[in-house]
Amino acid sequence: MKLATAFKYMNKDMQQVEKQIKQVTNTESSMIQSASNHLLSAGGKRIRPIFVLLAAKFGHGQKNQMIDVAVALELIHMASLVHDDVIDRSMVRRGKPTVNKKWNNGTAIYTGDYIFARTLELLKPFKNNRLHTVLSNTIHDLCIGEIEQIRDKFNIQQNEFTYFKRIKRKTALLIASSTQMGAIASGVEPSTERLLKQYGYHIGMSYQIMDDILDFTSTEKDLGKPVGSDLLNGHITLPTLFAMEDPTIFEAVKAYFNEDVHELSIEEVIQTIKQSNAIEQSYNISQRYLQKAFNTLKELPDIEAKNLLEDIAEYLGQRKF
Amino acid sequence: MKLATAFKYMNKDMQQVEKQIKQVTNTESSMIQSASNHLLSAGGKRIRPIFVLLAAKFGHGQKNQMIDVAVALELIHMASLVHDDVIDRSMVRRGKPTVNKKWNNGTAIYTGDYIFARTLELLKPFKNNRLHTVLSNTIHDLCIGEIEQIRDKFNIQQNEFTYFKRIKRKTALLIASSTQMGAIASGVEPSTERLLKQYGYHIGMSYQIMDDILDFTSTEKDLGKPVGSDLLNGHITLPTLFAMEDPTIFEAVKAYFNEDVHELSIEEVIQTIKQSNAIEQSYNISQRYLQKAFNTLKELPDIEAKNLLEDIAEYLGQRKF
Numbered sequence: 077m078k079l080a081t082a083f084k085y086m087n088k089d090m091q092q093v094e095k096q097i098k099q100v101t102n103t104e105s106s107m108i109q110s111a112s113n114h115l116l117s118a119g120g121k122r123i124r125p126i127f128v129l130l131a132a133k134f135g136h137g138q139k140n141q142m143i144d145v146a147v148a149l150e151l152i153h154m155a156s157l158v159h160d161d162v163i164d165r166s167m168v169r170r171g172k173p174t175v176n177k178k179w180n181n182g183t184a185i186y187t188g189d190y191i192f193a194r195t196l197e198l199l200k201p202f203k204n205n206r207l208h209t210v211l212s213n214t215i216h217d218l219c220i221g222e223i224e225q226i227r228d229k230f231n232i233q234q235n236e237f238t239y240f241k242r243i244k245r246k247t248a249l250l251i252a253s254s255t256q257m258g259a260i261a262s263g264v265e266p267s268t269e270r271l272l273k274q275y276g277y278h279i280g281m282s283y284q285i286m287d288d289i290l291d292f293t294s295t296e297k298d299l300g301k302p303v304g305s306d307l308l309n310g311h312i313t314l315p316t317l318f319a320m321e322d323p324t325i326f327e328a329v330k331a332y333f334n335e336d337v338h339e340l341s342i343e344e345v346i347q348t349i350k351q352s353n354a355i356e357q358s359y360n361i362s363q364r365y366l367q368k369a370f371n372t373l374k375e376l377p378d379i380e381a382k383n384l385l386e387d388i389a390e391y392l393g394q395r396k397f
Numbered sequence: 398m399k400l401a402t403a404f405k406y407m408n409k410d411m412q413q414v415e416k417q418i419k420q421v422t423n424t425e426s427s428m429i430q431s432a433s434n435h436l437l438s439a440g441g442k443r444i445r446p447i448f449v450l451l452a453a454k455f456g457h458g459q460k461n462q463m464i465d466v467a468v469a470l471e472l473i474h475m476a477s478l479v480h481d482d483v484i485d486r487s488m489v490r491r492g493k494p495t496v497n498k499k500w501n502n503g504t505a506i507y508t509g510d511y512i513f514a515r516t517l518e519l520l521k522p523f524k525n526n527r528l529h530t531v532l533s534n535t536i537h538d539l540c541i542g543e544i545e546q547i548r549d550k551f552n553i554q555q556n557e558f559t560y561f562k563r564i565k566r567k568t569a570l571l572i573a574s575s576t577q578m579g580a581i582a583s584g585v586e587p588s589t590e591r592l593l594k595q596y597g598y599h600i601g602m603s604y605q606i607m608d609d610i611l612d613f614t615s616t617e618k619d620l621g622k623p624v625g626s627d628l629l630n631g632h633i634t635l636p637t638l639f640a641m642e643d644p645t646i647f648e649a650v651k652a653y654f655n656e657d658v659h660e661l662s663i664e665e666v667i668q669t670i671k672q673s674n675a676i677e678q679s680y681n682i683s684q685r686y687l688q689k690a691f692n693t694l695k696e697l698p699d700i701e702a703k704n705l706l707e708d709i710a711e712y713l714g715q716r717k718f
Binding site: 194 | 514
């Protein structure tokens with residue numbers, strides 16, 4: 077598990093990140109305190125902070141400033157997750173009850189808002205205007221991606237184009253912004269910044285496709301939520317899109333979305349997709365994006381952080397959950 | 398209606414404000430576009446922008462920057478409203494269906510997030526760090542106020558202290574920040590800034606108490622929502638707190654909150670509060686805050702904006718909806 081190597085190399089920085097994330101939960105409101113602590117301490121891979129910190133190695137920024145940017149990116153991610161869980165009525169995340177389940181929707185919505193507000197506080201001292209521009213554009217696109225996800229929910233008439241556009245906004249841009257903002261904050265060369273952003277974008281696309289595959293192929297224990305949750309919640313992802321080229325699957329999904337009866341139950345559809353060629357097809361596309369990330373890396377200056385970015389890409393391509 | 402005077406005096410600026418608010422709805426996502434347009438064009442008094450612009454008259458800022466701050470304050474207010482409506486499951490606001498009703502909860506949550514993000518964009522170019530500090534502290538407190546409102550919902554054991562603390566965070570601080578940020582952005586003297594902030598705070602407290610009174614005394618037509626909505630939704634406001642000093646009312650509210658039967662129905666409780674002394678008691682406290690606002694104004698330099706702040710205070714003290 078090569079991600080551990082990256083963590084070890086950045087162990088001290090990541091401890092700082094955790095410490096700062098912990099501080100966010102430090103507020104007068106005991107309800108927000110418990111809810112945000114529950115959310116933020118639930119773990120997660122912290123890949124966005126890692127990307128910020130590694131990208132920053134290509135320049136010469138002040139350490140504590142990089143940590144602030146890293147924390148900000150993780151917080152935006154977490155704030156969007158807690159709102160997602162309200163919308164999807166998700167009951168479990170990473171094996172623990174969601175904030176909306178453990179408390180209620182209201183607490184979850186305001187906890188998300190609160191975390192957004194803390195992000196602003198964190199980035200306030202940065203004078204670099206481009207940093208703020210990238211950030212607000214990212215949140216802007218993130219919201220649009222999320223709302224497109226609602227629009228497309230239970231909509232059988234989708235194609236790969238809508239899917240790619242949606243995951244770009246929903247996931248890839250936030251990861252691209254992580255590497256880009258790390259780069260901006262540490263004042264790297266414009267050409268290096270561009271490459272780091274590109275790397276983040278490709279990794280982000282590959283990452284989300286893998287996530288959507290694992291939703292079918294992983295186990296409930298590893299996922300921390302039921303297998304096939306996406307489809308059960310009406311989200312059509314790449315494996316389903318490929319699988320629906322088979323009319324029987326298409327009709328079965330359509331029937332499930334319309335609350336009609338079909339000879340093939342949705343559980344059987346999930347089983348079928350899991351064992352079908354659609355998984356491999358999706359995996360190939362995920363790998364193609366990963367390859368693009370590797371190619372982008374080749375053009376970057378040879379420093380240790382570059383090897384780690386390579387290791388992470390490799391790890392993400394092989395992950396099982 | 399003296400508010401019209403203020404509007405007339407600032408007619409051009411307010412047109413700019415409206416134009417900019419309109420621009421916020423300008424996005425690629427047709428769903429966010431319609432939802433935010435529905436929300437932002439629903440009217441409202443726009444008192445926060447007016448306060449920003451009038452406070453700015455005490456200094457010498459650039460007009461277009463003041464407009465940006467004014468729009469930002471209105472947007473934060475609107476973003477918090479759209480999230481409130483989800484939490485309260487409100488179906489109508491200002492006589493129109495809410496975003497959660499007309500679309501769904503998800504659209505409402507992300508529309509709020511999107512509007513927050515646009516606020517960041519708007520204030521990005523401002524180099525003044527204090528402006529950002531005031532803003533993020535305000536959003537921070539606003540979230541805590543909102544979450545306290547959830548915590549206190551259907552809780553019969555409350556006193557005036559919890560109520561005042563809650564409305565301070567939920568309403569008064571955002572209005573205090575409007576006058577303060579207008580002042581900061583136009584570089585007024587620190588002593589004047591302090592007075593303007595104080596004025597905003599007192600007005601905000603008075604305003605929210607009036608709002609809570611009108612929820613009982615106004616009509617469904619003027620309110621744009623049913624009379625007594627607060628109590629029906631489990632929110633205990635000042636009139637109810639005073640009225641509950643009568644044990645019969647206390648027991649009736651308690652029974653309603655616990656879904657028990659009581660000889661006095663909640664509709665009868667609302668009727669009783671409406672005609673009781675509790676309204677006058679609350680009104681007196683609202684007037685006391687208003688008086689404090691007038692007193693604060695006396696210490697401010699004599700410029701035309703000061704007369705308008707006085708007119709607005711007078712208007713808000715007499716408003717019927």
